[in-house]
Amino acid sequence: MKRLLTIQDISCVGQCSATVALPLVSACGVECAVLPSAVLSNHTGGFSSWTFADLTPELTNVEKKWNELGITFDAFYTGYVCESQIEPILSIMNSCAAPGAIRVVDPAMADGGKLYAGFGDDFPSKMAKLCNGADYILPNLTEAAFLVGDEPKLSGYTHDDIEFLVTKLHGLGAKNVILTGVSFKDDELGSAISDGKTIEYDFNPRIDRMSHGTGDVYASVFAGSLLRGRSAFESAALAADVVCEAIRNTKEDHWYGVSFEYAIPLVVKTLFADNAGSKDK
Numbered sequence: 184m185k186r187l188l189t190i191q192d193i194s195c196v197g198q199c200s201a202t203v204a205l206p207l208v209s210a211c212g213v214e215c216a217v218l219p220s221a222v223l224s225n226h227t228g229g230f231s232s233w234t235f236a237d238l239t240p241e242l243t244n245v246e247k248k249w250n251e252l253g254i255t256f257d258a259f260y261t262g263y264v265c266e267s268q269i270e271p272i273l274s275i276m277n278s279c280a281a282p283g284a285i286r287v288v289d290p291a292m293a294d295g296g297k298l299y300a301g302f303g304d305d306f307p308s309k310m311a312k313l314c315n316g317a318d319y320i321l322p323n324l325t326e327a328a329f330l331v332g333d334e335p336k337l338s339g340y341t342h343d344d345i346e347f348l349v350t351k352l353h354g355l356g357a358k359n360v361i362l363t364g365v366s367f368k369d370d371e372l373g374s375a376i377s378d379g380k381t382i383e384y385d386f387n388p389r390i391d392r393m394s395h396g397t398g399d400v401y402a403s404v405f406a407g408s409l410l411r412g413r414s415a416f417e418s419a420a421l422a423a424d425v426v427c428e429a430i431r432n433t434k435e436d437h438w439y440g441v442s443f444e445y446a447i448p449l450v451v452k453t454l455f456a457d458n459a460g461s462k463d464k
Contacts, residue, residue, distance in 0.1 A: 185213050185257040185258065185410040185411075186213070186214040186216060186255075186256050186281075187213050187214065187256060187257065187406060187407070187410055188216045188217075188218060188256040188259050188279070189217055189218070189259075189261070189262065190218045190259065190260070190264065190268075190272055191204065191262030191264060191399075192222065192223055193217075193221070193223070194225055194226040195223065195224055195225060196224065196439070197225050197230075197395065197439050197440050198395070198443065199395060199396035200226070200262055200263055200291075200399055201219060203396060203399040203400055203443060204260065204402075204406075206444075207400065207404055208403050208407040208410075210407070210447045210451055211404065211407025211408055211450060212407075212411055212454060212455065213258075213406075213407045213410040213411065216256065218242065218245060218275070219238050219241075220242070220264045221236060221238050221265065222234075223235050223236075225439070226439075227299060227300045227301065228299075228439075229438060229439055230439070235301075237265065237267075239265065239267045239268050242271040242272065242275065243271055243274075245275075246271070246274060246275045246279065249275075249278075250278055250279070255279050255281040255284070256279055256280065256281060256284060257281050257283070257410065258284055258285045258287065259275070259276050259280075259284065260288075260289070260403070260406040261286075261287070261288050262291045262399060263291040263292075263299075264291075266302075266306055266309045269309050269310070269313050272313065273312070273313065285318040285319070286316070286317045286318050287317070287318065287319045287321070288314050288320045289321045290314060290320060290321075290326045291398060291399070291402075292306060292310055293307075293325040293329055293335070294325050294398075295325060296325055296336070297325070297335075307329035314352075314355045314357050315355055315356035315357070316357075317357050317358065318359060319357070319358070319361060319405075319406075319409070319415065320355075320360055320361070321363060321401070321402050321405060322360075322363070323362075323363045323364040323398060324336075324340065324362070324363075324364040325364075327348055328348070330352065331351040331352060333348070333351075338366075340365070340366075341367075345362065345365055345375050348362065349377045349382060358379065359415055360375070360377045360379075361375070361419050362375040362377075363398070363401060365384065365386075370388060370389050371386040371387065372387060372388075372389045372390075373387060373423060374419050374423065376416050376419050383416050385420045385423060387424065387427050390427060390430050394429075394430050394440070394441040395440050395441065396441045397426050397430065400425060400441060401422040401426050403422075404422040405418045405419060405422040406418075407450075407454075408421050408422065411454050413454075421450070421454075424449065425443070425450055426441070426446075428445065428446040429442055429443040429446040432445035432446065
């Protein structure tokens, strides 16, 4: 069994970040270790207030202990982190990596044309350092624009716009880019998957509803699927299908998160059917 370390916050209420990553990566048949970057009473989207406990000092302490014990990981998956944690995370990725370990970076910092609460205007340049050398990055359109120094826009992207944006993201040093929130038609939404040579697109019918935590669901399934031997395109397609299934099963009055729990059977069925086929490793 592969072992993945996810580094992101624990929002105690809100169905996002580590509380999504742990069950979904585990459902993929991958051992999921968790290193919390912070503990919040609840996430910052839609709630009027929250508590925030910064765990930056613990990152270095944990790294030292893991080095002492010889603990390593086959993959790293980062989500919501603070500016002060970029360098410690890079150090952990170097010193605790098993041979061939991969890095999956979800630059969780913005959506809807603006940065999340608490992030300064210079934060995207810090996050870009984490993307440099990453095997896979998974920005949405807003995050992608901020990462490359562009002004984000909410719609109107053409094929040429997307491909130019993907090229600029590769220029940050990312080996593979999975750009989410891509749409060329009003009734579809999907992603652009690029290895730096070719770009493939995956689309699902658009569900006219905004749900918190869908990016975390997507990134968690994507990372877990990769560790099961699926390709980037297959992993992106499964991640999108799981997000759609979760949204469809979320009640209208459930505003603070997405009911990903109802989509776990889809993850298991896809990755474990017939022993996951010839692609499973």
